[in-house]
Amino acid sequence: MSKLSVDLDTDNVRIVGDSLPEMPWQDKPEGSEAPVWRHSENPVIGRNPVPGIARIFNSAVAPYEGRFVGVFRAETINGRPHLHLGWSDDGLAWDIETERLHLVDEEGDDYQPNYAYDPRLVRVEDTYYIIWCTDFYGAALGIAQTKDFKSFVRLENPFLPFNRNGVLFPRKLNGNYVLLSRPSDSGHTPFGDIFLSESPDLVYWGKHRHVMSKGGQGWWQSVKIGGGPAPIETTVGWLMFYHGVTGTCNGLVYSMGVTVLDLDDPSKVKYRSSNFVLTPEEWYEERGFVPNVVFPCATLHDADTGRIAIYYGAADTYVGVAYTTVSDMLKYVIATDEVVADDHELGRM
Amino acid sequence: MSKLSVDLDTDNVRIVGDSLPEMPWQDKPEGSEAPVWRHSENPVIGRNPVPGIARIFNSAVAPYEGRFVGVFRAETINGRPHLHLGWSDDGLAWDIETERLHLVDEEGDDYQPNYAYDPRLVRVEDTYYIIWCTDFYGAALGIAQTKDFKSFVRLENPFLPFNRNGVLFPRKLNGNYVLLSRPSDSGHTPFGDIFLSESPDLVYWGKHRHVMSKGGQGWWQSVKIGGGPAPIETTVGWLMFYHGVTGTCNGLVYSMGVTVLDLDDPSKVKYRSSNFVLTPEEWYEERGFVPNVVFPCATLHDADTGRIAIYYGAADTYVGVAYTTVSDMLKYVIATDEVVADDHELGRM
Numbered sequence: 069m070s071k072l073s074v075d076l077d078t079d080n081v082r083i084v085g086d087s088l089p090e091m092p093w094q095d096k097p098e099g100s101e102a103p104v105w106r107h108s109e110n111p112v113i114g115r116n117p118v119p120g121i122a123r124i125f126n127s128a129v130a131p132y133e134g135r136f137v138g139v140f141r142a143e144t145i146n147g148r149p150h151l152h153l154g155w156s157d158d159g160l161a162w163d164i165e166t167e168r169l170h171l172v173d174e175e176g177d178d179y180q181p182n183y184a185y186d187p188r189l190v191r192v193e194d195t196y197y198i199i200w201c202t203d204f205y206g207a208a209l210g211i212a213q214t215k216d217f218k219s220f221v222r223l224e225n226p227f228l229p230f231n232r233n234g235v236l237f238p239r240k241l242n243g244n245y246v247l248l249s250r251p252s253d254s255g256h257t258p259f260g261d262i263f264l265s266e267s268p269d270l271v272y273w274g275k276h277r278h279v280m281s282k283g284g285q286g287w288w289q290s291v292k293i294g295g296g297p298a299p300i301e302t303t304v305g306w307l308m309f310y311h312g313v314t315g316t317c318n319g320l321v322y323s324m325g326v327t328v329l330d331l332d333d334p335s336k337v338k339y340r341s342s343n344f345v346l347t348p349e350e351w352y353e354e355r356g357f358v359p360n361v362v363f364p365c366a367t368l369h370d371a372d373t374g375r376i377a378i379y380y381g382a383a384d385t386y387v388g389v390a391y392t393t394v395s396d397m398l399k400y401v402i403a404t405d406e407v408v409a410d411d412h413e414l415g416r417m
Numbered sequence: 418m419s420k421l422s423v424d425l426d427t428d429n430v431r432i433v434g435d436s437l438p439e440m441p442w443q444d445k446p447e448g449s450e451a452p453v454w455r456h457s458e459n460p461v462i463g464r465n466p467v468p469g470i471a472r473i474f475n476s477a478v479a480p481y482e483g484r485f486v487g488v489f490r491a492e493t494i495n496g497r498p499h500l501h502l503g504w505s506d507d508g509l510a511w512d513i514e515t516e517r518l519h520l521v522d523e524e525g526d527d528y529q530p531n532y533a534y535d536p537r538l539v540r541v542e543d544t545y546y547i548i549w550c551t552d553f554y555g556a557a558l559g560i561a562q563t564k565d566f567k568s569f570v571r572l573e574n575p576f577l578p579f580n581r582n583g584v585l586f587p588r589k590l591n592g593n594y595v596l597l598s599r600p601s602d603s604g605h606t607p608f609g610d611i612f613l614s615e616s617p618d619l620v621y622w623g624k625h626r627h628v629m630s631k632g633g634q635g636w637w638q639s640v641k642i643g644g645g646p647a648p649i650e651t652t653v654g655w656l657m658f659y660h661g662v663t664g665t666c667n668g669l670v671y672s673m674g675v676t677v678l679d680l681d682d683p684s685k686v687k688y689r690s691s692n693f694v695l696t697p698e699e700w701y702e703e704r705g706f707v708p709n710v711v712f713p714c715a716t717l718h719d720a721d722t723g724r725i726a727i728y729y730g731a732a733d734t735y736v737g738v739a740y741t742t743v744s745d746m747l748k749y750v751i752a753t754d755e756v757v758a759d760d761h762e763l764g765r766m
Contacts, residue, residue: 272621
């Protein structure tokens with residue numbers, strides 16, 4: 069047991085946020101010891117879901133007006149990814165729109181990224197933000213906002229290239245928007261840590277801090293790590309799922325890890341599991357366009373029950389759902405906590 | 418002759434800025450056709466200039482209170498670079514301080530970068546800014562300010578890693594500071610274009626634009642390019658020297674190029690020479706720690722005469738000086754103008 073867990077009653081950890089009783093849910097299978105368990109009918113989105121789209125994966129969802137909305141990475145049948153909206157009553161059966169999501173720039177002119185992938189979808193106050201990987205003379209972060217999921221305004225790119233895995237916090241901290249990202253290179257980046265940046269206005273960004281290093285005792289996150297779903301506010305800290313990548317003789321393997329960041333200064337890691345909590349095991353995770361990938365991009369969660377549904381891309385081909393609870397996660401992350409590099413300190417500037 | 422030159426009287430192009438009659442100067446050698454010519458007594462700083470420092474190169478200078486001040490990349494005899502101040506009456510003979518430049522952070526605490534290299538030194542209004550390559554979990558830009566060259570306050574890093582070759586414009590544009598940079602990777606980056614970013618306050622940065630692509634018809638800038646001295650304001654546009662890099666079987670070769678950026682929107686290139694204007698030819702450019710490097714980092718220039726002295730690192734070992742005039746440069750850049758990629762358009766966002 070970690071030194072840090074002494075005074076923490078993990079049974080009483082609560083999600084700080086909205087109720088969401090209609091979210092998808094399945095109880096942990098009888099006898100299971102797993103910290104995270106898969107939806108029994110995975111994948112929830114299969115191949116060729118609508119005409120012209122070969123695969124949907126690495127996508128984000130949110131509750132909206134009694135239903136669920138999704139922003140999907142849709143790999144078209146020419147192999148280039150774009151963003152498509154989708155809707156669902158239960159968060160499991162999805163109607164995907166056949167037209168691409170239509171963006172305009174701040175002057176109101178049409179704006180179509182050359183490509184768009186790995187979207188995140190985060191509500192801050194009364195606005196929803198989509199952050200994706202966009203083409204800015206190389207991979208960089210794009211960001212757009214909507215209030216009604218009908219008109220989408222593309223904002224200034226937050227950062228110079230090269231960057232991926234932009235994840236906005238669901239509320240401002242100290243008056244500023246906070247965005248996690250993973251500085252990259254121009255290719256299939258063979259390195260990568262998670263950083264944090266702040267903005268007063270979503271135009272200018274700064275106060276960049278290092279949050280988490282790849283590495284640790286285990287090997288599953290030895291090559292690179294990247295943010296996933298928006299961090300979930302809890303009474304103990306920001307509960308965050310992320311992806312960790314290891315290398316093999318036959319390519320990279322993407323697993324899911326869990327960490328808790330400091331509530332007031334999320335550049336400090338409070339707890340970080342030395343183990344993955346989900347790794348490719350099922351056929352839809354091991355087989356596909358990119359074998360051996362689980363890549364979490366969103367959660368739905370219910371403050372009343374502490375339930376969490378994790379949406380993840382599987383093998384760059386499918387969408388899967390997995391479940392856990394805030395209490396399960398806090399117990400697990402504390403029991404398996406490790407300090408990696410200077411993670412637990414203020415992210416050196 | 419370029420289509421753009423028709424209406425431009427290059428003999429009447431003027432530097433917009435201060436008089437500096439005391440700057441170093443030598444006339445173009447009799448009979449020379451060179452657009453840029455070297456100081457006859459190069460290098461102006463040789464090996465082992467002061468105890469503990471093996472080499473000085475890639476360094477920046479500015480006029481200050483009737484003398485010249487320099488911020489030097491000083492490679493210590495353990496091989497790690499730090500910043501040292503130096504002073505000169507004529508801009509050619511330099512007294513280098515033996516102690517490192519002492520920085521404090523914004524709280525007034527001592528701040529010492531793990532390493533610091535390739536500094537630029539730019540005055541904006543009444544403040545001097547040093548921008549250097551710093552260690553932020555990888556190569557990134559550091560920035561500090563001073564008004565008296567006695568106390569130096571280190572500011573927030575403008576960008577996430579990985580980045581190099583940060584060059585500030587010498588005045589605000591549309592109320593914002595403007596910083597050129599070259600997004601990189603974590604190693605000896607095998608690619609790289611010049612980008613531009615704006616800041617209202619030197620804390621938060623945004624409105625990132627692409628300025629110039631590597632490449633073009635020639636091969637001398639085929640691998641990467643990076644900003645050099647602060648752009649010089651002229652009546653025609655921002656005259657900018659930069660470095661361009663090509664690859665050979667025995668490593669990289671760094672030459673100097675010249676471009677003119679639009680006065681109001683310097684993300685647009687007005688003219689760009691297809692040729693280098695200085696390339697390693699002399700022994701101090703061809704021989705040294707990194708053979709075959711000319712790397713410009715600063716200019717001194719005189720608005721009355723249009724004279725320009727360019728300070729450049731040679732072979733990562735020496736400091737050289739070369740001369741030209743604003744009129745020579747405008748004639749040359751127009752005569753050899755080429756459009757590379759979408760350089761002459763608004764830098765796509």
